[in-house]
Each structure stands twice: as C-alpha cells, then as structure tokens.
Amino acid sequence: MPQVSIEVVDVRSEADIVNARVRAKAIAEALGFSYTDQTRIATAVSELARNAFQFAGGGKVTIKPADGKARKGIEIIVEDHGPGIENLELALKGGYSTAGGLGLGLSGSKKLMDEFDIKTEIGKGTVVTIRKWL
Amino acid sequence: MEKVSIPILKSGDYLITSPQVTLHDKMAVQFKSDILQKIVETKAKGLVLDVSAIDVVDSFLVRVIGEIATAASIMGAQVVMVGLRPAVAMTLVEMGFSLEGVHTALDLEKGLELLRKAGKR
Numbered sequence: 001m002p003q004v005s006i007e008v009v010d011v012r013s014e015a016d017i018v019n020a021r022v023r024a025k026a027i028a029e030a031l032g033f034s035y036t037d038q039t040r041i042a043t044a045v046s047e048l049a050r051n052a053f054q055f056a057g058g059g060k061v062t063i064k065p066a067d068g069k070a071r072k073g074i075e076i077i078v079e080d081h082g083p084g085i086e087n088l089e090l091a092l093k094g095g096y097s098t099a100g101g102l103g104l105g106l107s108g109s110k111k112l113m114d115e116f117d118i119k120t121e122i123g124k125g126t127v128v129t130i131r132k133w134l
Numbered sequence: 135m136e137k138v139s140i141p142i143l144k145s146g147d148y149l150i151t152s153p154q155v156t157l158h159d160k161m162a163v164q165f166k167s168d169i170l171q172k173i174v175e176t177k178a179k180g181l182v183l184d185v186s187a188i189d190v191v192d193s194f195l196v197r198v199i200g201e202i203a204t205a206a207s208i209m210g211a212q213v214v215m216v217g218l219r220p221a222v223a224m225t226l227v228e229m230g231f232s233l234e235g236v237h238t239a240l241d242l243e244k245g246l247e248l249l250r251k252a253g254k255r
Binding site: 014015017018021022025035036038039040042043046047050094104105107108109111112 | 156158159160189190191192193194219220221222224225228229230231
C-alpha cells in the first residue's frame, strides 16, 4: 500500500467544507477504496464538516489511514468547540433539524460509514470519529 | 471565494443547465435564484438539470435541488434532474434521501423527452 500521510483541514468557510471532502476522497482513493466508497466517505465528511461550520463556526477535520487488527481503512475525525448537541439521541435518529436543513446529516453520515463514534459536551464541543474498512 | 455563475441555456421552450464546478453552499443558493430568474425571463416550460459532473451530493444540495423543483413547479415550469451518477444515487438512498417531487430521467435526451410529453398533456 502506498504511503498515505495524515491530513488536517481547518474548516473556517464553506469552501473549506468542499476542501475537506475533496481531501478525504483523494486519501480514500489512495488507500484503495472503490469509487462508490470514495463517494460515501466524501459525502459523510461533507455532512460533518458542514455541521461543524454551521453550529460551531468552524472546526478541524483530520483524515488518516486506520489500522485494524487484520484490516486497513480510513479514519476521519471532525472536531469543533461549539455549543455541543443537546439532544444527541434525537439528532442521531434523523429528521431532526435545528438549522433548517433536512436533519439527516448526522444520521446519514453514520449510515454511510462502518463505524461512527460521537462525543459531545454542552458548551465544550463535539468530536465525531468515523471509520470505513477496506 | 470566487464568483462563478453556471450557464443556463435555452432551447425552444426549455432550459438546460449542467454545473461543471463543485457547488459550495452559497453558489448552490445563487444557482437556485439564477434558475428561477431565468425561468421568468424566458417563460420556459421546463428545465433539465444535468448533474452528471457532480460527484458529491450531500443533504444541503438535496435540499436546494428540491427547492428549485418546488419553486419552479409553482411558477409553472417542470424540473427534470438527469445524469445522476450511480455512486451518488446509491449514497443518497443509503442516507435516506428520497428527492420526492423531483422528476428524474436517465440523461439529457430522456429528460427533454419527458418535458415535451408533459407539455402535451
């Protein structure tokens, strides 16, 4: 497998949301993911980066190769220092929106990935870690 | 952010547009109002939106496309989305998006055919 380095994208504008998903797609491709999986990963990153931008004014997206016991994949961490998510259960269920969107961003990105982990603290921020295996 | 406007072409009673650049959120919203303005100016009966060059459609873009279709329909013009990539279609379905109310066709030709048939009814 080719050497794929860790990439960090600061999300401070709408253009950065696009940049984050373009980088995630490129790294997914370099790691050997299929075109459909690249699309799934890029879409999930787009949703999470937009959440960070919309709700927290910005955040940081870290994209890196993931090493499992017997498998390889990609790991993406999207973190912000925003207000946190008050009703996480509802937000993950889908159809719940505070920003006039479809309310399917979090639940949708979860469905596209193999692993989805979210830690949120009111007043502190939110960290979402997603993984997909090859 | 660079200001890019997406060409909206007129052919007979119909408009055709095919974004070839990645749409940031603001560009997508601008695109929506450009389309609606163009429908008024040209008195178009329908619009074919070709998305074959778009590699990522997330919830924001889904919402904007839905809004374009609904607003155009209220104004008396039908929107047909064509050229959705298989990977994008699969991703949308998996996320639970339905794009209800947006007419779809396989490609530009089939899209125009659909509009012409709808116009005869």
